[in-house]
Amino acid sequence: MKKLINDPFKVTVESIEGYAKAYADIVRLVGPHVVSRKYAPVRDKVGVVVGGGSGHEPLFLGWVGYGMADAVVLGEVFAAPPPALILEATRAANGGRGILYVYGNYAGDRMNFDIAGEIARDEGIRNETVRVWDDIASAPPEMAHERRGIAADLFVIKVAGAKAETGASLSDVKRSAEKARDNCRSFGVALSSATIPATGKPTFTLGENEMYFGIGAHGEKGVKKTKMVSADETAEILMKGVVEDLPFRGGDEVGVIVNGYGSTTLMELYIINRKVHQILDGLRINVHHTEVGSFLTTQEMAGCSVTLMRLDEELKELYDAPAYTPAFRKCPNLLK
């Protein structure tokens, strides 16, 4: 697999540097693995710190800015950031009202964020944690807290960031983020593998006419390999899994994410979204807002995931609130 890189072992730091150069009006490079808002910390606001392994761009670094995260910390490709770097991000985001860590539920991230949180507390920085665990393919419903975090990161970080922007306390920001997390479900499928830049090797193999449902965002084992099916059938399988898991019911109002994993075109994602909306219409589930794009990628992996978040008035308001980050923007709809 050919990639536009220099030294394969400098992919992460060089890409973060290039990112910070592009968005100097919004973000600031704190260190080679840490980026904060340009004017961080924000006094008297809970600081939202996000992060994990890199290689999933625009997640997480694209979501630093007004209304979302205060700082991001990134490990190497698909590897948790070490505690010392998480601490660096924590200090950069500390405006005196405490820190909320939001990240995907993976063992390495859990361990390292917990260690960093302990040290931060010793330094007098209060902190709490919300782990995102939306991937229904990774554990049964009664073990939701063992599930992996995938595209719902976007919803949870958006909600946490908006709540923090209101001046809410750390416990209130945490409560809203947990509510967002607990109302999200996702299910994904891969059509091809991804290549890690440092090795140049695919993380798994799939036959020319195969697809793999339930695959993780780092090539973790899925639940079912099948022959390729149509976009509509794919959407039906993904939606069945998501809808039945929470479950979502007629009359619910939801936010939708149709996420591409890398090389899947927007055309394909729009076709999936077409069927997702048809299914939701049939179930009398109302769509408040839809996001279609590549938000959490797995390098150049082909495939997609569907996420639903059940909304109440608070979640709608927080989701709709203004945000201005490099990769996600909510602003007034100026149409008239």
Place this chain on the structure above:
Amino acid sequence: MKKLINDPFKVTVESIEGYAKAYADIVRLVGPHVVSRKYAPVRDKVGVVVGGGSGHEPLFLGWVGYGMADAVVLGEVFAAPPPALILEATRAANGGRGILYVYGNYAGDRMNFDIAGEIARDEGIRNETVRVWDDIASAPPEMAHERRGIAADLFVIKVAGAKAETGASLSDVKRSAEKARDNCRSFGVALSSATIPATGKPTFTLGENEMYFGIGAHGEKGVKKTKMVSADETAEILMKGVVEDLPFRGGDEVGVIVNGYGSTTLMELYIINRKVHQILDGLRINVHHTEVGSFLTTQEMAGCSVTLMRLDEELKELYDAPAYTPAFRKCPNLLK
């Protein structure tokens, strides 16, 4: 190549339908190949109509909304839209102050937009045309008007849309769009081919260790096949071509687009952008704004292009003006 589609001959209409479902707060489906702003036409404003072949998403359909296009018309994948559909978009965008067509400079598009423009004039709808021709690889500088249009479409449509929003006359909107177009230069490279959904076949082939500079956005012949070089060397080759062509000079102020053609990751594009900024710093060319992402794609082709637009006060103001579309948003930077 596996794709998430249903009928290969319905990819365009199904994807447009799914797109319109996702962004019902911004756009409205006028017909199977035509999308307008939700509240179009806008009275007493020049209507900006954009379009061309589909398969390059988010270009063009992602840029319909406040501050950019009023309507978009899309042909089948890599094929110009027929005149009847262009007329449909023209009528949908006609607010009584005339229509500006903005599209990439390709023979099929030229012919069909010209025919539609003639018929529209017969119907009493004044119209003018700005063809985008930024790709330096496709003809020598003295034949600029024979060059292909690539990622500068984004800049030119942004400028035209912002100017139209001020209530300017058709001739003034055209003049600003031409100024933007004439100050843009782009140069691209492919690392792999793309697959057209209807055939399932790649449009060209490249060796495992080859890259192709100057390739067009539909697989048109490039200027040089080489062995793979590093990201920094790639950026140097692209920038040399772009900078020397206009030429851009020390003291100039520019907008930058680092565009991905499909399966090239944001990590790679950020690494390219890092070097682009280093080169611009070295030349004492000032960067006003940078866009990094996949704006004009060629299905799942791997590769990128670099675009520079030389800015004056008018172009800066128009580029920075608010825009709210599905795929491109400028809003107040709320950071403090």
